[in-house]
Amino acid sequence: MKTSMTKLKSQSVYESEKRCLDTFANNSDEEPPGKRSISDDPEEPPSRHRMLSVLEKKAPSNVATTRYKLFGDVPDSLWNDWKWQFRNRITRIEQLTKFIHLSVEEQAQLKLVTMRYPLSVTPYYLSLINPDDPDDPIRKQAIPSPLEMTMGTVGAEDPLGEREDTVVPGLVHRYPDRVLMVLTDICPMFCRHCTRKREWRNGGWVRTWAEVEAMLEYIRRRNTIRDVIISGGDPLTLSTRHLERVISEIRKVKHVEIIRIGTRFPVVLPQRIDSELCSMLSKYGPIWLNTHFNHVREITPQAAEACDRLLRSGVPVNNQTVLLRGVNDSVEAQTALCHGLLRIKVRPYYLFQCDEVQGTEHLRTPVEVGIQIIEGMRGHTSGLAVPTFVIDLPQGGGKVPLQPNYVISQTETELVLRNYEGRTFHYRNPGQPARSSRSAETLCPAASATTNPG
Ligand code: SF4
Numbered sequence: 001m002k003t004s005m006t007k008l009k010s011q012s013v014y015e016s017e018k019r020c021l022d023t024f025a026n027n028s029d030e031e032p033p034g035k036r037s038i039s040d041d042p043e044e045p046p047s048r049h050r051m052l053s054v055l056e057k058k059a060p061s062n063v064a065t066t067r068y069k070l071f072g073d074v075p076d077s078l079w080n081d082w083k084w085q086f087r088n089r090i091t092r093i094e095q096l097t098k099f100i101h102l103s104v105e106e107q108a109q110l111k112l113v114t115m116r117y118p119l120s121v122t123p124y125y126l127s128l129i130n131p132d133d134p135d136d137p138i139r140k141q142a143i144p145s146p147l148e149m150t151m152g153t154v155g156a157e158d159p160l161g162e163r164e165d166t167v168v169p170g171l172v173h174r175y176p177d178r179v180l181m182v183l184t185d186i187c188p189m190f191c192r193h194c195t196r197k198r199e200w201r202n203g204g205w206v207r208t209w210a211e212v213e214a215m216l217e218y219i220r221r222r223n224t225i226r227d228v229i230i231s232g233g234d235p236l237t238l239s240t241r242h243l244e245r246v247i248s249e250i251r252k253v254k255h256v257e258i259i260r261i262g263t264r265f266p267v268v269l270p271q272r273i274d275s276e277l278c279s280m281l282s283k284y285g286p287i288w289l290n291t292h293f294n295h296v297r298e299i300t301p302q303a304a305e306a307c308d309r310l311l312r313s314g315v316p317v318n319n320q321t322v323l324l325r326g327v328n329d330s331v332e333a334q335t336a337l338c339h340g341l342l343r344i345k346v347r348p349y350y351l352f353q354c355d356e357v358q359g360t361e362h363l364r365t366p367v368e369v370g371i372q373i374i375e376g377m378r379g380h381t382s383g384l385a386v387p388t389f390v391i392d393l394p395q396g397g398g399k400v401p402l403q404p405n406y407v408i409s410q411t412e413t414e415l416v417l418r419n420y421e422g423r424t425f426h427y428r429n430p431g432q433p434a435r436s437s438r439s440a441e442t443l444c445p446a447a448s449a450t451t452n453p454g
Contacts, residue, residue, distance in 0.1 A: 067127035082271035113144040120190040137327040147362035154361040157198040161396040171215040178227035185233040189268040223255040231262035270306035278313035296336040304344040318349035331376030338385040348387040375404040379420025
């Protein structure tokens with residue numbers, strides 16, 4: 001395995017990714033941020049031990065063994081170094097064949113696919129794949145399929161119409177109160193179902209500071225913007241110092257209340273969520289982080305530790321799953337995933353219908369599948385474990401939640417409802433309040449004295 005590691009090291013990365021990595025190199029001898037991270041505490045909190053022992057029991061045994069089978073010669077010191085993982089991503093089919101069996105014909109097909117839709121997978125994520133199973137749900141997310149080309153004309157390059165809502169380069173402003181800052185198109189892994197697959201061919205870019213400053217100026221001048229979402233690509237590919245520069249500038253804008261970060265690093269390269277990053281984030285809250293687990297096997301002890309570090313730094317973590325054929329398109333798969341997320345204190349937030357993106361049709365499911373999954377979860381498990389199933393509408397129409405229909409009939413005075421078991425219930429509809437000159441306080445004197453949430 002030494003040979004393969006050496007070869008991996010010698011692979012060149014995209015030129016602009018070198019630029020990105022240069023920012024890492026420049027940071028290597030930086031002083032850590034002043035504020036001490038909670039995760040620096042030498043005494044590990046007992047709840048963390050408890051959580052990890054639960055996960056270790058649940059984690060499939062092949063996860064650890066696959067790592068040692070594929071990357072047995074990589075010492076922990078390198079394996080746990082996110083920059084090593086990033087530099088040693090597998091980006092060529094020739095490299096991939098060292099880890100996953102591909103026939104000569106498959107190799108030729110996949111080379112053609114990667115000319116249009118490149119390959120990039122971290123050694124960590126590759127080690128989660130069962131190399132002997134062509135239908136492995138982790139593999140389907142990371143390894144190209146010939147179907148990306150044969151069904152490649154279905155859908156659109158930019159189905160959400162993000163280009164139309166771009167107000168300055170890199171800044172999407174669709175809703176009055178929030179904006180999306182796209183800082184880079186570089187990701188540690190190219191997920192085969194990605195909505196921004198169209199960007200992969202651009203060879204990788206990072207916004208210059210002048211471009212970032214133009215975005216900041218737009219935000220400063222509009223006091224309706226209370227929520228800034230930093231996304232990509234994956235913004236955590238940037239150095240912590242570079243990210244801090246952007247985040248600290250956003251934080252200076254009085255009308256911006258929250259900052260959100262969209263990243264798949266906790267899933268595909270959890271080593272990135274280190275104490276330096278968490279310590280930096282903890283200084284600029286409220287910061288929310290949305291991540292993207294799609295399958296319970298992605299919830300490894302390393303991923304759990306990454307989420308735990310974020311939570312202990314005051315960064316709540318929500319999950320946005322994409323519904324994918326052959327990956328998580330069953331009640332059982334979604335329930336296992338959402339229960340796993342709750343065990344690591346990550347909230348299952350959205351279940352997205354896979355967008356109509358060119359090159360992803362083979363992974364898309366009928367909308368009914370998503371509704372049936374919610375039907376199979378709602379009432380059968382805690383509401384906390386049930387995400388909201390949404391379609392992100394084409395041409396910038398926004399998100400629409402979909403759920404099973406529980407209303408059998410409805411009049412002004414009564415609703416007939418069915419519950420999760422299919423039993424029917426009659427519910428009196430209070431109707432509109434009668435018009436009265438009396439104030440609400442007269443009708444309900446206690447209302448002015450207290451609010452009773454119960
Ligand atoms: S991490 Fe996100 S932006 Fe990057 S390839 Fe995956 S889904 Fe697309």
